[in-house]
Amino acid sequence: MSPKNHKVRVGISIGDFNGIGPEIIMKSLADKTITDFFTPVIFGSGKLFTYQKNIFKLNLNFNYINEASQAQAGKLNMVNLVKENSVVELGTPTEESTKMAIDSLEAATEALLKGEIDVLVTAPINKDEMVKMGFKHAGHTGYFEEKFNKKGLMFLVTEELKVAVLTHHIPIAQVAENISKEKIKKQIRVLNQTLIEDFNISKPKIAVLGLNPHAGDGGVIGKEEIEIIAPAIKELSDNGILTFGPFPADSFFQPEKYKNFDAVLAMYHDQGLAPFKTLAYEEGVNYTAGLPFIRTSPDHGTAYDIAGKNIADERSFTEAIFAAIKIFRNRSEYNDLMSNRLQPRKMVVDNGIDEDLPDESEA
Structure with a gap:
């Protein structure tokens, strides 16, 4: 299937669920036609997202799956990492919300490495709280550099x-x-x-x-x-x-x-x-360039001060999704172009005769 016809599988890690992560994710996916453009795969919790979608009065239905390979086109897929109820304290990072942020990121990255998703879009995390929980990196970039064994470049784009x-x-x-x-x-x-x-x-x-x-x-x-x-x-x-x-x-x-x-x-x-x-207010996208896989995120943080107030602007997260899709297609087309380049014909250097032409004595 050509890159243009391939429906890109977009993995989404949820970040700290006591911030604005789930809100901007769901607002970005609220349009009923969104799955015509790509296949979303959220790494989170069905009960958590059901609780929060009711707070924000959003009408979404999720397809619950156990792993990303089960994702279906045309649906909002949710890899259900946690089946129990979560204690939500909007505006305040907790041990539970931090642990789920780490688990979501690690599960999404593993799916990316396995080829079960094509790109990864990450919702905002609380770096300090994650480090306290044993996360070894002061942000996403260092984490992906270690996972992919290659240095990345923080690149903010519009x-x-x-x-x-x-x-x-x-x-x-x-x-x-x-x-x-x-x-x-x-x-x-x-x-x-x-x-x-x-x-x-x-x-x-x-x-x-x-x-x-x-x-x-x-x-x-x-x-x-x-x-x-x-x-x-x-x-x-x-x-x-x-x-x-x-x-x-x-x-x-x-x-x-x-x-x-x-x-x-x-x-x-x-x-x-x-x-x-x-x-680039609300339009900027953070892209980790130079890696073998594509990861984008919005250019803002967890915004605890507005969490739960239904005023978070999802535009940067939406831009991050479509930027990842566009980069994936551009890179796929570039790689196809490079792999299909015409190779120069081999020449016989000592006598100048093109080996592809018949010898006149054989004609």
């Missing part, structure tokens, strides 16, 4: 703005020591290939931000731009990757500037995510 970050969830005091020329080159190569494979941009233009105010101001406010960032940009440019900068971060995110590029590499988390979340 149609018009795409921002990657060089360093992920580390203290600001450790950012400078975690920046190197080789790391920049490696991450930009990943970003460049992602833009080609996953976003159908044949010759991406990538902007790189400086680390220091005013991009170091010629070395007056820091040497990283001169000694690390600019040399990395030059080496990449010399090797055919269209890389530009380093640009001062404080003035870069103006429409007439960032729209000249296909993607931006920020040096650290808040340098890239603060402007992204301001410009």
Whole structure:
């Protein structure tokens, strides 16, 4: 079946159920025609979702299954991980909600590795509470890097703005020591290939931000731009990757500037995510680029302050679902194209005769 005709199986982990995870999941799936576009597979609890759908007055019916391989097209499939009632305390993380967030994520990831789902969309988690429960990673990215045995790239995307970050969830005091020329080159190569494979941009233009105010101001406010960032940009440019900068971060995110590029590499988390979340409010998607599997999520957190009030906006989660589907199809088509490329005909070098042509003496 061609990528265009394949109905993508979208796995969904529920995050912390005392946050807005179940609400935005169900609101995203509430349209009766949604299963015409993809096959949802939620890793959660039937009783939990029934309880919460009644709170939000949503009319959904789930197809309860024991494992993702049993999912049926045309239905809202629920892998029923917990059959008992859950104690819901909306707005407050609990040991039970944290455990289910971990169990949901692990079950969904296992299904992804088995090929039972095609992509994974993750609802927001509480990182601190999960670490207290023995989860070893300060977020989804590190978890997937370990599971897939490959380094990922945090990549925030909309149609018009795409921002990657060089360093992920580390203290600001450790950012400078975690920046190197080789790391920049490696991450930009990943970003460049992602833009080609996953976003159908044949010759991406990538902007790189400086680390220091005013991009170091010629070395007056820091040497990283001169000694690390600019040399990395030059080496990449010399090797055919269209890389530009380093640009001062404080003035870069103006429409007439960032729209000249296909993607931006920020040096650290808040340098890239603060402007992204301001410009792409409720439309942004967090995509873990560079991995062999596709994982997206909304660009917001658990939002405990509005949990249960029926005011959570599901648009970012909906965008995350359709971004995952689009990336899956783009990547499938790219891989098909690469595998079906015409191979050059073998030539006999010593006499210049094309082996595919008959010898005149045999004609």
